[in-house]
Amino acid sequence: MRDVNKVLSREPLGKSTTAQTPGTGRAWIVAATVIGTTIEWYDFFIYGTAAALVFNKVFFPSFDAAAGTIAAFATFAIGLLARPLGGIVFGHFGDRFGRKSTLMVSLLLMGIPTTLIGLVPAYKSIGLWAAAILVTLRLLQGFALGGEWGGAVLMAVEHAPKARRVLFGALPQAGAPAGLLIASLAFALVSHLPEASFLAWGWRLPFLLSIVLVAVGVLVRWKVAESPAFITVLRAGKKVDLPGVEVVRRYWLTLLLTIGAKLGEVTLFYLVTVFTLSYATTKLGIPRQQALNAIMLAAGLACGTIPLFGVLGDRFGQRRVFALGGLYLALFAVPMFWMIDSRDPTLFFLAVIGALSIGHPSMYAPEPSLFAAQFPAEIRYSGVSLGFQVAAAIGGGLAPILATLLLARFGTSLPIAAYLVGLGLLAAICAAAMQPAQGGAS
Numbered sequence: 001m002r003d004v005n006k007v008l009s010r011e012p013l014g015k016s017t018t019a020q021t022p023g024t025g026r027a028w029i030v031a032a033t034v035i036g037t038t039i040e041w042y043d044f045f046i047y048g049t050a051a052a053l054v055f056n057k058v059f060f061p062s063f064d065a066a067a068g069t070i071a072a073f074a075t076f077a078i079g080l081l082a083r084p085l086g087g088i089v090f091g092h093f094g095d096r097f098g099r100k101s102t103l104m105v106s107l108l109l110m111g112i113p114t115t116l117i118g119l120v121p122a123y124k125s126i127g128l129w130a131a132a133i134l135v136t137l138r139l140l141q142g143f144a145l146g147g148e149w150g151g152a153v154l155m156a157v158e159h160a161p162k163a164r165r166v167l168f169g170a171l172p173q174a175g176a177p178a179g180l181l182i183a184s185l186a187f188a189l190v191s192h193l194p195e196a197s198f199l200a201w202g203w204r205l206p207f208l209l210s211i212v213l214v215a216v217g218v219l220v221r222w223k224v225a226e227s228p229a230f231i232t233v234l235r236a237g238k239k240v241d242l243p244g245v246e247v248v249r250r251y252w253l254t255l256l257l258t259i260g261a262k263l264g265e266v267t268l269f270y271l272v273t274v275f276t277l278s279y280a281t282t283k284l285g286i287p288r289q290q291a292l293n294a295i296m297l298a299a300g301l302a303c304g305t306i307p308l309f310g311v312l313g314d315r316f317g318q319r320r321v322f323a324l325g326g327l328y329l330a331l332f333a334v335p336m337f338w339m340i341d342s343r344d345p346t347l348f349f350l351a352v353i354g355a356l357s358i359g360h361p362s363m364y365a366p367e368p369s370l371f372a373a374q375f376p377a378e379i380r381y382s383g384v385s386l387g388f389q390v391a392a393a394i395g396g397g398l399a400p401i402l403a404t405l406l407l408a409r410f411g412t413s414l415p416i417a418a419y420l421v422g423l424g425l426l427a428a429i430c431a432a433a434m435q436p437a438q439g440g441a442s
Helices: 002-010 023-053 065-081 083-097 099-117 128-159 162-173 175-190 195-200 202-208 210-221 228-236 243-250 252-282 288-316 318-341 345-364 367-372 377-410 414-433
Strands: none
Touching: 023 099, 023 128, 023 162, 023 175, 023 202, 023 210, 023 252, 065 083, 065 128, 065 377, 083 099, 083 128, 083 243, 083 377, 099 128, 099 202, 099 210, 128 162, 128 228, 128 367, 128 377, 162 175, 162 288, 162 345, 162 367, 175 202, 175 288, 175 345, 195 202, 202 210, 228 377, 243 252, 243 377, 252 288, 252 318, 252 345, 252 367, 252 377, 252 414, 288 318, 288 345, 318 345, 318 367, 318 414, 367 377, 377 414
């Protein structure tokens, strides 16, 4: 088995891709993965926005302000903590039965609970049952997203021509800022409602919109062709019975490097989009609309910078680009919080843009091709999903809670910035220790 793994690990990610996937087919694959990931991230992000702005008042009104915020962030974290389980389950079926079918299931499993969240009665109507239902639906959201990412990026990378693997892998990643942009826009629009109307029913509209978006995503993904790499594994009879177990047993060091590389990027993202949104509006007195506008602008720019960093990854190597992104995070963390704490509107905008339009994309764009290169095709879905989602659970799920606790303990954002500095350095070191994509720049 070890010899087989060595052979497969040297096999190009998209073997026979050019012959099996014509240009128009690749265009459809990219469109389907980008649209699908945009919808799923929209579903995930509207929860984060609502947790920062609404849920402490609607579902935890009996708590004091700080405790209510932490409780709302805790329900947000539950979704991230469920993602590794989703990565394991969907990774197993994706490696055993194909990437396409798992993507269809994950999209439906994400969209239906999201729509139902918009229908959950408030605490004043059904008491603690409201929070219980909210947590259950959030768990389903996280479980679904845990399976979505691996399948979407692998469909893109494994269909890609050799010289464009980083770019093809980066394009579905643009679905994250696109989903964040649409989610922020949806909340920015309903935020114009009177406060009483916004809290009573306005916040529910972005959740109810999800059912329409999911229908569009299902129609688009229905026509997607299966991954050539999976077809190659299938024809060669090299499927693994328990791919997740194989990842942990034989590729544990690779898995740890993947988790360590991912932590800095995901922590930065959720600190800015969830914690900072709450911190800026409740502690610094920055108007809610201004904070949302900054995030929308940064997300819009990231839709362009993510493909740009994908191009740079193909040109200079995904490891190099990713490692430089980690160093950027380490250098930018302290100035970022200094700009946020200044309460100056221009500096606040620059801080959010520097984080979400440069720092995050510089690591997020080369991630799919870099992580995919670390695992052989027959266990690749499980490997990339498990590494990505474990890091997301640790970095994204705990980051807003940890930041809130650090701020309450020390009364300053400096410890939060120091936390980011350490994770940025860790990301650079882990990327440098990874193997390069075969046939590409290191």
